[in-house]
Amino acid sequence: MSSGEGVGPVDSSARQILAELRKTVVGQETAIRDLATLLAMHSEWFLNPDDDHTAPNALIIGPTGVGKTHAIRRAAQNLHIPLAVVDATQLGGLGSGVNLEDILVELLTTSRRLMKEKKLPAGSLNDDGLAYLDELKVASRGIVFIDEFDKIATRNKQTNERNELVQRRLLQFIDGASVTLNPSPEASHQEVTFNTAGLMFVVAGAFTGLTDDMGARPQPRARALDDPNQIIPDDLVRFGFMKELIARIPVIIVFEELGPADLVEILRNPATDPSLFYQRYLKSLGADLVIDDSALTQIASDAAALGIGARGLHQRIFPLLARLSQQVEDDPVEAVVLDQAKLDRLDQELERIRLDR
Structure with missing residues (x-):
């Protein structure tokens, strides 16, 4: 791959991603290895996109202050992949709170900045060193990181209706939706259609009490586990998440408490x-x-x-x-x-x- 002025090739191998994460993420070797591999897969898909076969979405579980958000920010920054970070507690349904459409606009804005700075993702240059991906294509292959994801569980009557609405709305986006956006109406920019099928969704939270009721697990699945403390989808459904949503976030990465x-x-x-x-x-x-x-x-x-x-x-x-x-x-x-x-x-x-x- 040739490079234009100010643009260098991006090493998106799992080994290089892991090396960068090790510089500032402490005590999470297994977790950052898994995260590096996942992001390397997404970067490779960025080179050869196939909307029918995308890298899987991921759930990061771990207590506060252990590096969950920092790790994803650093990796996206080094890979020059647009990233949008949102707190799940700010998400609302249609017409309230932070809409998921706002996240897509943020990805577009980040993509525009990356292209302006000539910090383009791996595979985004042609042989003459000129960008052939426009900002919409770059944005539609970005990463959405949703922190405090555990806070939108339907665990009590006060939050059930609102959280269920947010979960269903999120399910639509993860499934792949074509969303019409007007990123900058004051500048009379044309509307664009954003297809979310190529986005990687990474959600994270502390999930306090997630493993308190291991006895409620389906026994055949519990007996099949090599590690009885391994977190399985049934735990997340019991915690208050739609089975359909959890099924679309199949990778579970655990960050440990720092000693x-x-x-x-x-x-x-x-x-x-x-x-x-x-x-x-x-x-x-x-x-x-x-x-x-x-x-x-x-x-x-x-x-x-x-x-x-x-x-x-x-x-x-x-x-x-x-x-x-x-x-x-x-x-x-x-x-x-x-x-x-x-x-x-x-x-x-x-x-x-x-x-x-």
Whole structure:
């Protein structure tokens, strides 16, 4: 494949996708291997589209803060494939909330930007290095990522009617629908017909309590499992999803909860370490910050106990380093070492401040 100015070939192999994901996604080797393979399949289909045989859609299950959304964003960015991300709780039926049509318009907008930046997906250049895919074709081969998918389950009377409507509407799009859009009516753009058959849908959520009632599974299917903890479609139907919808999302990828060792790895990786933000801020105040291994390990352990994944690192770090920055402003120094003893003193100070309020 030739490349035009500013455009390079995109390596869409599962090996390369996995290598990129490993740079910033921690503790999820099995999950990102499966995700890389799935996205490589979709990228290959992008080269040779066949609307009758598309890559399967996927469901990602995992607690908050473990990298589900980050992984799909990073992969799509590296592959130059248009991606639309939406929170399922914002989805509405016809005429309410965020319509699925809005997602298709977002894909068109992203495709337009990618083509303008000459960041085109694999296979989108001809031998002269000129784009032969228009923005509609690029958009119609994109990825739709729906987060908080578990929140549209029909589990209680208050949400049953609304969630069932959203599920049925989503089923139409996943099945393949031709949708008429006017992406920019104020600019008098012509209407376009968007065929959703080539989109990949990836949905994700925590699905808390999904495996609480294993005994309700059909016993023949339960006995056939090599791993009794394996999640099966029956679990998702019992959780509150239409069987027809789950049948169209056949791939299940599980992200595990992050433990202290995973959070230590995040803190030691310059590509993911949230403390670098605070280090730069302290540097602007004239102080170099060093976090030694004892404090780093304690921070990771405390953050893991919060049960919100990598997001717990910010919750643990901010009070500590905000207090440190205040001390540096009051009493300038050239260097600060955060070790276990300093960490303990800061925690004691913060506790006294909290009690004095």
